[in-house]
Amino acid sequence: MQRCLKWVKHLPALGVEPTVITVDPAQAAYPVLDNSLAADVPPGVRVIRTGTTEPFGAYQKLTNRPIPHGGFANEGRPSLAQRAARFVRGNLFLPDPRRGWNRHVLRAVEQLLAAGEQFDAVLTSSPPHSTQLIGLQLKRRYGLRWLADLRDPWTDIYYTQALLRTAAARWLDARYERQVLAAADAVITTSSDTRRLLLGKAAELPSGKFVVLPNGYDEADFGAPSAPPAEQLLITYVGTITGQYHIEPFLREVAACIRRHPAVPLRLRFVGRVAREIEQQLAAAGLLPHTDIVPFVPHDESIGYLLSTTALLLAIPDVPHNFGILPGKIFEYLATNKPIICIGPVGSDADHILEENQAGRTLPYDATAAMAEHLDQLVGAWQQNPNLDLPAVSHARYSRRALTERLVALIRG
Template sequence: MSTLRLLVITYYWPPSGGAGVQRSLKFVKHLPSFDVEPTVITVDPEKGAYPVLDLSLAADIPPSVRVLRTDTSEPFGSYKKLTGRQQIPYGGFANESKTSLTQRFFKFVRGNVFIPDPRRGWNRHVLRAVAELYAKGERFDAVLTSSPPHSTQLIGLELKKRYNLRWLADLRDPWTDIYYHHELNQTPLARWLDARYERQVLEQADAVLVTSPDTKRLFLGKSPSLSSEKFHVLPNGYDESDFREPSTPPADALLITHTGTITETYHIELFLSAMDECARQNPDVPLRLRFVGKVSDGVRRQLEENDLTERTELISFVPHDESVSYLLRSTVLLMAIPDVPHNLGILPGKVFEYLAANKPIICIGPCDSDAANLLDECGAGRVLPYDAYGAMLEHLNNLCELWRANSSLDLPRLTHTRYSRRALTKQLAKLIKAPVSS
């Protein structure tokens, strides 16, 4: 079988850190095994803007894969100078406080001038890089554009028009339905233009990849001309090579670990209250909490209010391989779905790594979500609604009882690999090779 040549266009790429970068990275890592030769076009890290860095992820880039890095034209340099802030805002200013007049101004500019997002200035540099490749006689069979930033999808729109490439639009998150979209204070004209871009991408892409069934449902409703067959649910998955270390739950504590960002919008305050009460009811069980990643000031206050400060270990952002190690050195894993609009389709990438760690999972969030369905399918844990204090306390007490009998609560190892990065990349390769419909 001949090898197909694929352009992969993604803003987030090592040394960028965070969950978003790993999807494209793992696809690229495994694609050569399925007769697909990827060429990656990304931003020059000296010119781009990443919320976090993770130098360890570069080890996953196959030596045979060509990575082209381009210049960019973005507003974040001016933003830093005008505000005096060194860290760029998440979600394109959407996470910034509303109390400051300056922040409200920048949020308005972000929502009404930079449509669909502030990284659109990168697009022309990518298009120039692709044009130079074609001028040298290079040709590609398909292009995959990964977003957010959703402005990256406009690159795919243009490349399909110029070169008639088979185009796969990989949307890791919703677009105009993203939970913070209403905070952008868009004018009716800006909302119309943003929705128009979204609709054009969905209608003109040859295939649309999404990470959860509910996200597929949201996108399907954007245009009457869209068919279900165009959409393909490819979740984030886990990489088996990341889980070579043995599981070593502590023998001297029932340790519950959460990895990633946690803020007040995740509404774990009742769970923390149940933790405090459980500790009182089970004084012989050394109950411990560990957060690895960014913990908001509000959650820190909740820990203090529930007398959990002495029981809690806070660890700032760590490289991905260290994060996996923390999972394997835990008794139970905690995750939460943010209490925001359209949260039924939120399927965090870490849930698959939680599954691969073979630990019982406690999920705080809606019981009819895609995350809940996944945990039920795999028999991997319990989903508890935000307000289910009694169920939380009962579940924690049951875990204490089990821990008394055996300090390791590890589950049986996964008997299937359908959610492995390699298996998901195999599905992607089939989509790349699928014939273009007339």
């Protein structure tokens, strides 16, 4: 959502007039909302809010359970009822349960065109990947230039196995994916590995229309100074984290480091959605007394947590095709000039970005000896100087404005 929001923020100043079609929040259902981000929409931008038809509200009322986060991050081990809901979701709602919004959007676009309005391009961003079927229909009906922005893989997305799909459902979902990739004038991805993955879906796909346009950070969000705490060595993670991120070995090494250095006040801080299994891992490692867990906060507050830490923790889910997983937070992490500890695959797109910016180190999931060594080095450096901020370097190529300039070039063809 922030990706599209920041594009909309910068497009008018770059000579492109966006019309945003989105859902009326009163008619849709989401796990969390951050209304503070609406302030980034320029006053002159037209925003059309439509109705929608989706099952999430009914699911919440019938089961008295919260709406699933992306990748079922808030469900942990699913109950029988949750497994049944996943089966229905994965087989009766293709590509996903948000598809009921599509007809409302198509009607809104039809009304705009019937009123004589003209548009140079259509941009659809997903997931939910059902949004791409809107672009497919608009391309077929009106021949509009169409940019399909896929922030994550489609049929290969890491939680697809949890949807319990039948062979017929997998076939249909893959068919939708191929149709979108073939018909779009440009396919935008957030990482090189995701580009490679999508390009391999069919032999006849032209590589030239597949473009990598990563996420980034908004320089305006980082006006406050860095404020690492002097009284403790604080490692902060911001965002959602579940058992799929495989940080349990790292947590055990943090606990061991605390035992080796009892005089150093080493603490962990998680800001955002922390799955129950992570809390259990923290408890098993004896880290709960050394850990702060802060529930979801608005985006501007999350930036404050990034700036008020010693170091930052990044984790890549331990799932298939994770070399192309490039969390949007990595660019905001870079903007803080804090040292970054990444738990994930070496050689991944995230690892390459950390390496080229000399911003931190990627540690494989079970590399406990390397974790212990790295934590000891961090402790030693902190004892010399509690401010471990890295030398300020320019990350301008990842600024939201610079990335929007590249988007404008794609829009204009």
